[in-house]
Amino acid sequence: MSKWMLIPCAVLAAATTVTAQDARQVVAEAQARSTTKSQRYEGRLQVVDAGGKTSEKRWTYTRLGSHGASKTIIRFTGPAEVKGVALLIVNFPDRASDQWMWTPAINRERRIATQDRRTRFFGTDFSFEDLEERDVDHHTYVMEGEETLEGERCWRIASTPRPGRRSQYTRSTLWIRQSTYSFAQVENFNGSTLVRRLRYRDMASVQGIWSARTLEMHDFTRNSRTILTLESLTYDVPLRDDQFTVQALQRS
Amino acid sequence: MLLACAGPTPAAAQPQTFEQRGYLDLTLTGYPQEALNDPTQAVGDLLFRHEVTWRKGSLKIDGAFDTRVDTNDMTERRMALTYWDRTIQRPLFAARRLSASWAYKRLTMDVGKQFVRWGKTDILTPTDRFTPRDYLTVVNTDPLAVTAARVAVASSTDSLEVVLTPRMTPSRMPLLDQRWVVLPPLPPGLSIADRGATYPEGPQVGARWNHIGRWLEHSVSVFRGYDHLPALPVSLVPGTGVLEVRREHPRLTSVGGDMAAPLPWVTLKAEAAWLGSDTPGAQELVLYVVQAERQVGEWLFIVGYAGEHVQREPSTFRFSPDRGLARAVVGRAALTIDSTRSLVFESVVRQDGDGTYARAEYSHALGAHWRLTGQAALFRGEDGDYLGQYRRNSFGAVTLRFSY
Structure with missing residues (x-):
């Protein structure tokens, strides 16, 4: 191989390293800016099926910790038939989460099988994997360029699960707002097929953290949408570890 | 005094909340075949359940109240509120739950009528000794509080609970004159008379330790009290031709354990308990269950085996839904179709092939308050088998629920 061919290859390799690092740095910065000790909100879920029929659920969401090492309790508050159903999710940085569900109708907690994180969460368009907290180190990133999305200038970043990291998605495309380092959109693919698109809307600074107060998940395989509206969103709520145990789930 | 002093914040300074919810269930059940002792082929059942919760700080009070009526004399007509759940029929009015709960950091205390659920398996829960059930229709059982x-x-990884009940709550077995009790043919001149129940008055105690590890969650439990399932001694009244049957509850000691292991392909769950008794003539055995479950997309599959190792058979008849499901392969498949619809199939097949039970259920939420559920159950088998004896009890049922 001639040295003239080596030089462009070396330049290209260096450029790729720089842009890959930049992409990771953008995602890391977005994660750093959204890292909090805890979070609480009241969520309103509207599921719109392919025929346009809408069903609604409400929950309270409480999380302790952030990004990969967190504990979450989701407690349904409506409609009446699911009121009181609660879910404890314990996320780990290096493996699938542990999950328990408390069903007041049978007064029993039940450990949930989590082999298939593609499973939709309570019939919504969010899968269990979509609800897990992701850490920046779970994926590799490549900067694909810049784009304007809904009037905001964004970085467009390709994200691929690291080898050994199990995911239903073979790749994702992230749009991160340049002005606030907040997520604007995530498209999740299986091969070349777009499976789900998550849009982060209705942005507001809550305690200095740019937060979406509306999340819209579109499942293209079913052509249905779930709109999650976050109300009474607060961060760094004083919470204790003993509020996120299976015993605590029962009294939630 | 302890409650007032130990909390981190004075209760008076904390806001109080009051929540309530409930539902009204109307169930219509149709049996295509007449039973030998019960010609009734259509039953209507109405249940109104109202639940209230009051919280102030770390103190919580839960109450739940049932009102029932049915067309088949399964419910008493006595106009009284029942608390102890010691009636042969279902009570017309019942305090289903009435308990106070107080939590402080890692400690939780519950006092009153409450549900204490132990065990991890779904098919049969041998360690779940504090959960009597309403077995009036055998298949659709409802847990009773104690x-x-x-x-x-x-x-976050360990829990230890200790339970003391001042008096036991029995399971409610099927009524002797209805289709869920299948009696052997009696010789001419003999009849059966239900002489009610004799309930023990002593206390029951139990303790359970549970540990959540990285690869394994497991628990160990002990129980000393009474069997909530009745033994049924039969005696002939001299000179009358009447066989008297009454319900008795032998003493029971149980030592058991359960585990759940989330493996890469399946979640493995197992549970076993040794059940012994110092009551003469009571049974002694080990009940165990092994089940595997896996979620595939919107399907949840559970397959398992329930077994028993009998050390001493009981000397009297016994209502045994636990042993009736033992020595059997059990399967369950549940599909979440969407946010409003679900489908369930389940079956139990005895290993000797003498009894089979299969059920399908479809449920559909209609708006925010209504849900329509249809189910069909099929029994097949031999007379001498717990499941097979119900082969005339295959049924279809529709339930309309209004939740609020």
């Missing part, structure tokens, strides 16, 4: 004091200390 009056107890319960203290639990829990961390």
